[in-house]
Amino acid sequence: MRRFPPGTELIVALLVLALTLSILTWREQSPEGASGGNEAARSLVARYPKAQRILVVARGTESDRAFTAACEKQLVESGLEVVAKVEGTPIDVGNMLRELKKEKKSIDAIVCHRVASAWVPVSQANELLGVDQPIPVVSATSYYWPAFLKSENLINITSQIAVISILAVGMTLVIISGGIDLSVGSLVALSAVVMTRLIRDYAGAEQASTIGMVVCGLTAILVCAAVGAASGTIIALLKMPPFIVTLATMLIVGGLSFLISESKSINQVPPSLGWLGNGATLLGIPNCVVLMGVVFGVCELLLQRSVFGRHLYALGGNPRAAVLCGIRTERLLVVIYALCGALAGLGGVVYASQLRSGAATYGQDYELQTIAAVVVGGTSLSGGEGTLRGTLIGSLILGVIANGMNLLGLNTETQRIMLGLVILAAVGLDRLRSSRWLKRSPASPGNSLGV
Template sequence: MKLPQDFSLFRDYGMVLVLVLLCGMITWATWEEQHPSDASAGVALANGLYDLKGEELHVAIMARQTKSDDEFVKAIEDQIAERGSSVKAVIRVRNPRDARIELEKLGVSNTRINAIATHNFCFSTWGVLKQATLDGLASSHKSFKDIRPYKPKSRMGSAFLSAENLIAILNQNAPVAIMAIGMTLVIITAGIDLSVGSLMALSALISAVTLRSWFGDADASALGIITAFLLGILVCTACGVFVGLMVTWFQIPPFVVTLALMMVARGLSFILAGGADPVDIQATGAELLYSGTILGVPNQIALMLCLFVIAHVVMSHTALGRYIYAVGGNEQAARLSGVPVFWVIIIVYAICGASAGLAGVMDASHFTSGRPKAGEFFELQVIAAVVVGGTSLLGGEGKILGTFIGAMILGVIQNGLNMQGVDSYTANVVYGALILVAVLVDQLKRKLLN
């Protein structure tokens, strides 16, 4: 494949390499035998059983009473029916003792069973499925002649590298990644915004409180919910505009303005909540922003990807993007070249505020409540994502897609530490050190390339 001349994935997005390396490391660390128990495993097990026994198949399914097992059981039933046979019994129990009781009952009822379909969890932890136990049952109940347990094939793999887990990483990190878009623009103009974490809480609280007091609480309509969410985002955008004005008109360093706003917004969130407890959102439908999907993609992920694509296009293909880079590169020269510096600064802080507002309503939807403690210390995570993504704190350079990679690197590190069962204190130490290593690798790579 021939790439355009001035595009090089590894030059522009060197952190891709770091991300790939990290994923590789975590995959390697979590590489072990996997025992699938999802719907597709159920289908495969059903097919396997039918192919083995054909018309002679008399199968009972044994599983726990959990949601994921529902799918597993249903998949087996459906597939057996599909092949023209039927499942003779379904045993859904909470513990091995009950399982044994249920099996006894089945034996007493004299139902012919020669196979028990189950998954690895029940098979390996429930003594009742041991061959010796089953043989014992078979000898006392004729209908259980030749009874054997069957489970889906296990394979080697990594729990990290499963689609499920990767989607969870994307979903969990969507709010930070979205805020990192706004932060990237701000940092490219050589600014900083410390208020995003607090604005996130403020936005969540404004949504929750207005839903409760203006839009009819539990009876809120879809329109009411959307309005409440938009209101949260709007207030945060206004906060961003305010920051921009302070920075341009009054020449107050953005660090100071946003530090002040950080405290004000956090305080307001607690005041709105009337304390440290979350304000519950009773309205049905408010959770859809978090739990819903578009074309099978969770809403948050779809939203995040859309925003990244839009931001990337704006930054690399529009005049506004050019202006933002120019203001960060040399504000004087930009102004003297006719760049409307005032508006550029206002716009970037407004976008940053809006992205924090959006992250806030996403949080409100996730927890169906406005949490005054939402987004605590997120500003640092967001800045870390931007910096790891290769944006210079000095301004003038940085890439939106780099920020996406940066956010994902942080997400992957966190996820990996979780999977390894590292406790949260140790995780913090490793997390901090890995951020440094990631940036160091990038710097070394740059030095080597030059």
């Protein structure tokens, strides 16, 4: 009898990984965006109550522009005068100070982002203005905190894994049935180019309406579902190995994507296309993450609470017994691969929304990342075992690893090596888990989460 609930091992592994990255990314932080601007303005008022004429300085990034806007508003509300605002580089700051000197305008203090506080023109502002007394420089109070645990980084992780996680849902169904689908990465590209091509040619391009984009997206998903159904039909009727069939499908679909896109990126789409991939409507949660949660929830109910789910586990556990029980395995396989194709198409729609374009190069290596997420999540490559809860945790583990390597400054080549090692480790653990000497009791379908 197991001492801990199913999935405990994965949850512990995820927590240990998060703790390790938190320690490795512990560094000095400074408030960013609007909150940083408000904090810097309040700090100036508290430390230099006599300062009246203020220069606000930050970089030209989107976050820093929010910083300067909030800072300026807070200063004006406090009754201070913002003489000038610089959003750019040290050169821009120097030019502004020289312009103020030329116009014989004085400043009492400089409020700036923490990064800008180290710029030479800021520290030498009195010399550039031709005054003897040093000009106070105020920035938001810094603090120490793991970069990994910053709220924007955690939200970024969930956004980054959204597409892979959606693909992993379909892959979980396929692997539980005892198969594999290597075409999901190519289907992401096909979905993206079909949708954007339809938007460009038939829905009005940059002036496309919301209804037009929805119709184009649904069409792309249906095309991918049809491709998946075709693969499932060949596997079911001709009894061909899923590996071979989906490998051929991957090559065929990849070629079609290049033909449809004419080997070019399709970016004649309206800015509103980015709502699904980059927007955040519900409580600040990215829309793509909300969609990912809905997909997981619906498919988890389908897998655990329906006849379809029971038949799926039976097919993966013992195909011969499933046939003898009266399960129409051929039709079930077609439905499974069609669902996997449709979810890959949905992933392609989200990906195209995130990048606001479509290209045949999208989705490269996604089939490997998807399989890795599923196997890390405890789904057996032998079929008949696995849950979507485990797949979700597996996707999070891979996302945390990738994000941690980015924070630590590791290059793409190293990340690919790590992905390969994770796949090898996951498959190796799957084989150990399947060994009779490791099993103390028969596994019940749908309850295997641990590695």
